[in-house]
Amino acid sequence: MKKYITKRLLEIIPVLFIITFVVFVLMYHAGDPVAMMLPDEASQEDRENMREALGLNDPFIVQYGNFLKDISTGNFGESIRYNTQALPLVIERLPASFELAGVAMLVAILISIPLGIWSANKRNTVTDLFITGGSVLGKAMPNFWLGIMLILILAVNVQIFPVSGRGTLVHLVLPAITLGTSIAAEMTRLVRSSMLDTLGQDYIRTASSKGVPYFKVVVSHAFRNTLIPVITITTLQLSIVVSGSIITESVFQWPGLGLLLVQAVNARDMAVVQAAVFIIAILVIVVNLITDLIYVLIDPRIKYS
């Protein structure tokens, strides 16, 4: 087990290396940050001075080499927008993003698991049709549209929730629903199909024929065995959480990592983009590792060696 974890942790290094390279190449070709930093009226000379000062005139390989050397010491360079270290800027944003992602995930789980189980049990009925239809709808609604609509209806027309910003628990509701909906939509369908698989198993039929109450069969026999795929699904949703939070955070001005990232891309603020992508990559890898470890706890049949 220890060996397994060490191996998995070591695997992170080459993955991160590849990520830094891809991000660096993309940002290198994405364009000139200096053009964004100075007003339209600035002269060519001003631009040239600034480019030189930022080391943007060095050849590609020198810039990449400097970059690797720096990040090995945790130095992602200075944000050209904020003139401060990039990594702390990114890390400062994590609590806000965790808060939103966590609650959104909770919303998604609370919606999708009961609905998925319910619709699997009512297979091919009107209820099933509504639930699966609803999940298609949920998936089809773009995040930014849903966000703007929720603001319009629940914050502007009926003033129940605040429009934007972060502060109290009430501020969390609309962004969490926005982000949670698309995740819930996908998860509901997956929980449903996974539940259907389990319900077709022999031991379920045996339990039923032994006279175990139906509710108990579903909840304690079928659902427990559905958990493994459900956990896999939940972790897979992490990528949706990341991409969804970029949009959701922009719509609700939620001061998290997504908002920082999208602004950094727009401003061609390479250091911040790299640090943000780096941190997101580490998070995804770590969550995947934790998922694999949770399997062991849930299913004694799974062993890593």
Added chain:
Amino acid sequence: MKLKYFLSGALLAIVLFLAACSGNGEEEVEAESQGEEESGEVEKDDKNLVIAQASDLVTMDPQDSLSTTGDRFFRNLNNRLFKRNPDMEIVPDLVESSENIDEETWRFKLIEGVKFHNGEDLTAEDVKFSLERVMTDDSLKEYPYFTQLKEVNVIDDYELEVVTDGPMPTIQHVLAKSGSGILPKDYVEEVGMEGFMEQPIGSGPYKFVEWKIDDKVVMERNEDYFGDEPTWDTVTIRAINEGSTRVGELLTGGVDLITDVAPNEWDRVENNEGTSLVSGESTRVMLLMNRMTEGTITADPKVREAIDLAIDQQAIVDSVLQGSGVPVRSRVPEGVHGSDPDLYDAYVHDPERAKELLEEAGYGDGFELTLTSPKGRYPMDGQVAELIAVMLGEVGIDVNLELLESGTFIEKYSNKDNEELIMIGLADGLLDASYSLVHYSIDRAAGQTDYNNEEIDQLFKEASRNLDKEERVEQFKQIQQTVAEERPHTFLYQSKVNYGVSDAIDFQPRLDENIIFDDVSVK
């Protein structure tokens, strides 16, 4: 069994959560409707102003900021030697009297008794420290404006001398800019610039409280302000990038004043009870840069004239912009020092004459050219460019329209890769014609428009060093007249800026787009 408890527990949690939320909501809605019944209109019952702008500040260093969003904070935190009143006239701020000793030397006497927010006196030493910092540190964004300042000499605690490199007619303009914000010397030396950025201190009417990046900057009244008593207890500047969210906050009363309202949101703001749309002028002029490099089709003056005559500036303003602009024939709009009133609110439009001109130039059968325009950088920019393409098409010019994302666009522009026509909006951070007209000097135009007129070049150089105000304005007017004839730029319109304002407050937009908190008042 455990699972059952978990599920029922979770269910209970949701129910409680929803109940709590909706409970809150009802109260709010009730309060709202009661308020309306009693007064019939919105009123402000506290002294807390909340402003939302389209992007956040990026620094707390007034000398390293060139953005309007930043200046809205700095102007209320710091004082400078001079400031601009609502009519854009330069008036003394920290200066009690000023004297022009010779062409290159200015003597300023400071108001006594001005204190920084930490209680220390603001003296000539602080002014010297601040100006020398921005004059010498070329990494600061404001540095390019200060290169003509040569030295600052302290005479006594409240008197100092500024020496310029040659006559500098724009010295007061520069001393009213955010780069001239006076920093507390002792404090900066004690805590360093990094410490200062964490807790910036000025001498202005509002003190810094906190900055949450991409969220808000909070300021509170400075009880010891040397000028008029500040109006507000606290002022919060929120950053809300998404336009519809910004409007949403205004409509629900979350904020009192929002900037940059897009045309598609105007009706929402205007039709809502309790909010209005307020439109103000800006120094930004939208224009087409014509490439005059030899061998380019737009090098032919008749072609450039035809392009100008083919475009109906008034129609663009009336249709696409819904009136949010003023047609111009110069880059220097009214209100900026040195503008020519004859070229403001003016345009030429004669498509028949345009066709004739093209015929004379030998392009009777039409020709093709490229027009580059950003999409999403200025209000309605893409639509304006499309309309121009249609107008040019009507006189036989086949436009290859290139619409670019803001970042890609500005890169093409700053690399001087512009083809025949490129549409851009240029503002004037100095509110002086010299700032705009430098574009027509030979050095500056090289590679971009390639406009080459020795006479204009000479005239500009003379005006740049001319301390005779009236003569200088005449020189600027002459340059603008010639440019309007020779057309290195085809001018379109001066952009207006649109604010959404709560009816509970009184707000007048300024040409420099700044917001002076104490000029905003409760109705």
